[in-house]
Amino acid sequence: MAAAQTRASASPAAILRDAGLFALAAFGLCVPIVSYRTDLGNNGLELTPRWGLVAGLCAAVFVLRVVQRLVLERRAARVALTPSPHQASEPVGAEPNAGQRLPRLGLPLFVGFALFLPLIAALASGGLSPARYWIDLGILILTYVMLGWGLNIVVGLAGLLDLGYVAFYAVGAYSYALLSTVFGLSFWVCLPLAGLFAGLWGVMLGFPVLRLRGDYLAIVTLAFGEIIRLVLINWTDVTGGAAGITSIPRATFFGVPFKAGPDGFSGLFGLAFDPMHRIVFLYYLILALALITSLVTLRLRRLPLGRAWEALREDEIACRSLGIDTTKTKLTAFALGAMFGGFAGSFFAVRQGFVSPESFNFLESAIILAIVVLGGMGSQLGVAVAAVAMVGGPELLRNLGFLKAVFGEGFDPNEFRLLLFGLAMVAMMIWRPRGLIADRMPTVALGRRRAIGKDLVREGHG
């Protein structure tokens, strides 16, 4: 470390002094918060001093600050040494930079990994049943990826801030739950119907808010989400109220149920019965649904409608003066986004076998919106990465055993979920204020780059 410090342009003493100040501040914070553990003992409150932990935390802050300063110094030195390659009046390089190339490689990689996840999980944990945890987690993440991609149409492409997206998720879930329990319709009939209903609700929300933008739109959509939830709670005759709807029929393999016996899925294909077949099927079902969402979005971005969405996000007045019907454009964005929310909702219902208003509270909307914003508005890969981080991250946290060694046996990392969530948000605001993948690829290009564009489409199909 000493060697590294001498290379930095700021004096090592200054950096050390600065880090010392940070450590001192950390110490000041630690004294009231960390230094004594309070236990309820026989004689009232018992204080257990934890000065070792305080020292450890202060040291960590000190080291981190030194490292941060060094990184910043080196970056500053590098920037100072690199001459600016272009004059401002020269055209900016048309070749995509590394950050722009990332989505081209990243999305196929993500899809490839997702395709083989059940296999990888089964091999790694030695059998399908032990891999259930991972496949379930995969299903959960993919559900949010799909919701993120769906909301991305409304927020990322059309630029309409929607805080009540979970309402469409709920409409989809209840559509399937009611259609299947009351009318006995199968999942494959209900799925398009659920999407259709959710889309209709999207238009119904869209109409009154056509003239609203920004904050005002956000408030109305927030209220819409709450209204749907309250209706679900209070319309007891139809929705079962807070108790929800139970015993929703499970998914079948295109009509073949997953059950033991000759006419079940395993019997039909000559396999040994394994309850995991259904889970793996669900996994591929949500993967397919998510990919359809992504493909439709990628495709639409190249069509006049998708282009109009993006133009609408950029400048509504200019859009109108170019002959674009902004009413139709907004409504289609709401309807399509809602439709995919509805698909995801009906998947949710078929997977859980149970729906209740509890699952569709504002926090869900907030998480989905956070996924879109963190991912970088409009970026497909960014949304996927953000969904993995936002949904998978807390799960990972649960498994970090070594944290228990540091913070004591009673430490449950999951309780710190929201704290870490907030930390991640603050970090994002500082370093990637426009999302993980903020670069927007143009959808049209001339000459050589057109070939790349076609490649991307082909990859998307895979």
Add this chain to the structure above:
Amino acid sequence: MSAPLLSLRGVSAYYGSVAALRGVDLDVNAGEIVTLIGANGAGKSTLMMTVFGAPRARSGTISFAGEDITGLPTHAIARLGLAQSPEGRRVFPRMSVLENLQMGAALHGGRYFAQDLDKVCTLFPRLKERLSQRAGTMSGGEQQMLAIGRALMSRPRLLMLDEPSLGLAPLVVKQIFGAISALNREEGMTIFLVEQNAYHALKLAHRGSVLVNGRITLSGPARALLDDPSIKAAYLEGGHAPAAPAGAGV
């Protein structure tokens, strides 16, 4: 002469209860450049936007190519062949130049795209160099060229330009006005030009009108207006004299 392409009769427009236009009469004939000059807040931009239905005219009629467009929604008006380069340019900043131009051509579903793109690129060679660049990262002059180019991509019968010289260096203003003049001369494009830069606008136009407090106070051939002593006093002298030396940043 045949009926005018664009015609306003007794048009009034309000922002709330504040009158912005009071009984404006104006004609633009096919093939000519008509300019509307006036001071800040005279209602020039309002007049242009009123033609596009936002704000809507509260009284009077606006007709385009013989069709009454007073009550049509903005996008329907644009589809009739009216294109505008709005005040402040309003390009789509995060979309590339090419995509911006494509949005302009959206009306025709890209049928004439390649051909029109060539035409715009010939008119503004600067745009050609920057087709894949994000529009928001270009200089003001380039964005203005893009706004005009985008309007042209819709193959308009009437091109309406709102203050294309706003905030641009004199050299760039000259370039843009040169392009406007060439459009009219070579392709017979009808142009309605709203300008504060009265000298340049009147030099370029066939006819001109002066807007004061929402009323047209003077109309006539541009040459005559240029020589009119009252115009000279109000709009031409003191800062609006012929081109200042070039060199300011674009």
